[in-house]
Amino acid sequence: MKLCLILTCALLLCTEAKVKHRDLGLTLCSETFGEYIYGLDGEEKGHVDFKLKKGVMTLPQFADPASYPEGEYEAAAAEVGICKQNLAVCKEAYNDPAEPKDAPHSSLYSKYKVQLGSENTLICHITGFYPAPVGVSWTRNNVNVTDEASLSRYYLTNDGAFNLVSRLSFTPEEGDIYTCTVEHVALERPQTKTWNVKVALPGVGASVFCGVGLAAGLLGVAVGTFFLVKGNNCK
Numbered sequence: 001m002k003l004c005l006i007l008t009c010a011l012l013l014c015t016e017a018k019v020k021h022r023d024l025g026l027t028l029c030s031e032t033f034g035e036y037i038y039g040l041d042g043e044e045k046g047h048v049d050f051k052l053k054k055g056v057m058t059l060p061q062f063a064d065p066a067s068y069p070e071g072e073y074e075a076a077a078a079e080v081g082i083c084k085q086n087l088a089v090c091k092e093a094y095n096d097p098a099e100p101k102d103a104p105h106s107s108l109y110s111k112y113k114v115q116l117g118s119e120n121t122l123i124c125h126i127t128g129f130y131p132a133p134v135g136v137s138w139t140r141n142n143v144n145v146t147d148e149a150s151l152s153r154y155y156l157t158n159d160g161a162f163n164l165v166s167r168l169s170f171t172p173e174e175g176d177i178y179t180c181t182v183e184h185v186a187l188e189r190p191q192t193k194t195w196n197v198k199v200a201l202p203g204v205g206a207s208v209f210c211g212v213g214l215a216a217g218l219l220g221v222a223v224g225t226f227f228l229v230k231g232n233n234c235k
Contacts (some may be wrong), residue, residue, distance in 0.1 A: 027079040028156065029087060030099075033132045034080035035154065047153065048076040101186035102161050104129035108180045108193035114172050116199055124149075124166040124180035124193065128157070135183035136166045141176060172197045 026037040036048040046057040055072040091097070104126045111121040126134060132154045137146045145168065152165040166180065176197040183190045 026156075027076070027083050029080050029083035030131055031084065031087065033154075034077075034083065035156070036076035036079060037156065048073055049153070050077070050080075100130060102128055102130040103186035104134060104182050104184050104191065106180065106182050106191055106193050108178070108195045110172075110195070111167075114197065114199055116172050116174055116197075119169065119171050122168045122170055122178055122180070122195060124168075124182075126164045126166070126182055128161045128163070129184055129186065130161045131185070132162050133185075134162075134164060136164070137181045137183075138166070138168050139179045139181075140170070172199070174199065 021041055024037075024039045026035075026039065028035045028037075034050060037044055038046045044058050046055055046059070048054070049056050050073075053073050055067070055076075057067060105128050106124060106126045108122065108124050111123055112118075114120060124136065124138075126136065136149070136151060137144065138149045139145060149166050149168040152167075155163040157163060168178070168180075170176075170178070174197055178195045178197075179192050180195075181190045181192040
């Protein structure tokens with residue numbers, strides 16, 4: 001594992017339907033990072049936000065309402081503290097091995113089809129990096145607009161790496177150029193993705209085809225009429 005991990009697992013059995021469910025409490029940490037996630041059957045039900053110092057439920061809107069019990073943040077903070085103590089012991093036991101590093105991969109795209117003057121959102125999707133801290137900055141026409149962007153929390157993947165999403169609201173104007181730059185300890189230099197405002201012009205192929213077809217049809221009618229009249233005059 002890339003992180004020190006404390007796993008609490010409860011196996012629930014519904015005796016009538018004979019269906020098994022796995023209830024998980026997951027604590028992860030590094031020297032500078034900690035996270036607590038609560039889930040069911042591999043899906044996240046909630047996590048603790050250590051910046052806001054509270055539990056955050058991530059159930060879909062159609063699910064039954066649920067909330068973290070009082071004192072959950074304090075309990076999670078204590079778990080992360082234990083995790084970091086265990087990590088220090090493990091590092092000493094294994095002679096302080098080098099921390100693994102995985103470089104991020106990023107992609108930049110718009111949420112909706114681009115229409116000039118219509119509000120839209122640019123999404124910078126950053127995946128597969130370790131350790132967790134990553135820097136994200138934005139520019140619009142070479143002007144820094146990072147303060148206007150939002151960052152998601154770090155999402156843990158099955159292999160212990162992290163994903164992150166940054167969003168920037170914008171109104172497309174022709175010729176605008178946006179960049180999303182990612183900085184990480186595993187990168188030799190910042191990774192920058194560029195996105196230009198491009199609006200597809202209406203297709204003219206079908207119109208031209210119809211126009212040519214109509215012209216050919218009219219020409220055929222004219223030629224047919226000519227020979228019909230000429231034939232009548234020869235009688």
